[in-house]
Amino acid sequence: MKPKILQLSPILIPSVNQKLNELYEIYKYFEIEDKNKLLAEHAADIQGVISGGHAGISRSLMEKLPNLKVVAINGVGTDAVDLAYAKSRGIHVTVTAGALTEDVADLAIGLLLASCRGICSGDRFVREGKWTKTSPPNAIPLSRRLSGMRVGIVGMGRVGRAVAIRATAFGCPIYYTDLKEMDDLPYTFISDLLELAHQSDALILCAAADQAAGIVNSAVLEALGRDGFLINIARGKLVNEPDLVEAIKSGKIAGAGLDVFVDEPNVPEALLTDYSVVLQAHRASATWEARTAMGNMVLDSLAQGIAGMRPEMSMTT
Numbered sequence: 001m002k003p004k005i006l007q008l009s010p011i012l013i014p015s016v017n018q019k020l021n022e023l024y025e026i027y028k029y030f031e032i033e034d035k036n037k038l039l040a041e042h043a044a045d046i047q048g049v050i051s052g053g054h055a056g057i058s059r060s061l062m063e064k065l066p067n068l069k070v071v072a073i074n075g076v077g078t079d080a081v082d083l084a085y086a087k088s089r090g091i092h093v094t095v096t097a098g099a100l101t102e103d104v105a106d107l108a109i110g111l112l113l114a115s116c117r118g119i120c121s122g123d124r125f126v127r128e129g130k131w132t133k134t135s136p137p138n139a140i141p142l143s144r145r146l147s148g149m150r151v152g153i154v155g156m157g158r159v160g161r162a163v164a165i166r167a168t169a170f171g172c173p174i175y176y177t178d179l180k181e182m183d184d185l186p187y188t189f190i191s192d193l194l195e196l197a198h199q200s201d202a203l204i205l206c207a208a209a210d211q212a213a214g215i216v217n218s219a220v221l222e223a224l225g226r227d228g229f230l231i232n233i234a235r236g237k238l239v240n241e242p243d244l245v246e247a248i249k250s251g252k253i254a255g256a257g258l259d260v261f262v263d264e265p266n267v268p269e270a271l272l273t274d275y276s277v278v279l280q281a282h283r284a285s286a287t288w289e290a291r292t293a294m295g296n297m298v299l300d301s302l303a304q305g306i307a308g309m310r311p312e313m314s315m316t317t
């Protein structure tokens with residue numbers, strides 16, 4: 001009999017799904033309406049869970065799975081998993097570290113460029129037929145230069161470092177904050193987030209959100225300033241969203257590029273109508289390349305965890 005796996009969020013790579021179906025009995029929790037019935041019939045046999053970084057797994061669901069060995073996160077964030085509880089049960093929680101780094105960093109730079117150069121506004125202007133012989137020269141406001149911009153990075157893990165390399169190629173001086181200064185980096189460490197925002201023209205959030213909810217608040221946005229841009233490709237909850245809406249509305253900052261939100265897929269109404277904000281639907285890792293590598297790592301983690309080995313990517317052991 002094949003081991004049983006509960007899948008909490010979809011995987012979009014056909015070869016990975018094929019392999020999953022070959023090796024396991026997969027229960028797609030996100031598609032099943034009668035979840036109680038499913039759990040009543042199979043909970044005791046479930047050995048593995050697949051979920052996304054943002055979706056994670058609730059503690060109450062883990063409690064219903066007495067023989068759970070591994071939660072394979074198809075992503076790098078573990079903020080939506082109670083790691084301490086998983087650890088106390090000996091459940092491995094694994095991530096796909098390294099598989100999505102370049103893609104997430106690419107989107108961070110893309111969002112910064114799109115925000116500061118008004119790329120989406122320009123696109124809209126042309127599509128809406130507003131670019132005419134008689135359109136006033138200032139119909140689209142002048143934008144801001146990325147090259148040389150002072151870039152502040154919050155969280156210097158894999159993604160933060162990849163963003164720094166890209167921004168350096170644009171001639172941007174790099175400042176960063178993290179729990180501590182890192183000896184191997186040629187960038188300027190600023191321990192205080194408020195001070196970092198003050199020193200930056202663009203603040204790029206690349207941090208894990210496990211213990212950092214709401215760190216970007218009104219004071220930080222005010223320090224970033226009216227010519228500053230906020231980019232978030234990490235987690236929505238790093239930002240106090242009402243403070244961000246207020247900062248955008250009042251012109252406290254120049255703009256934002258956001259891939260993530262507090263209550264996805266709900267985006268604050270006020271941001272939808274404000275074109276100084278460039279929006280994405282949590283897609284920083286959504287490339288064929290990243291998602292294929294991630295899916296293969298999920299397969300490895302499940303195989304190792306179910307075989308009773310410590311998965312290479314385990315965050316709990």
Ligand code: 8YV
Nearest residue numbers: 052053054074075076077285
């Ligand atoms: C993924 C993420 O989009 O890595 C993470 O933690 O949030 C994202 O990269 C998500 O996990 C997709 O399943």
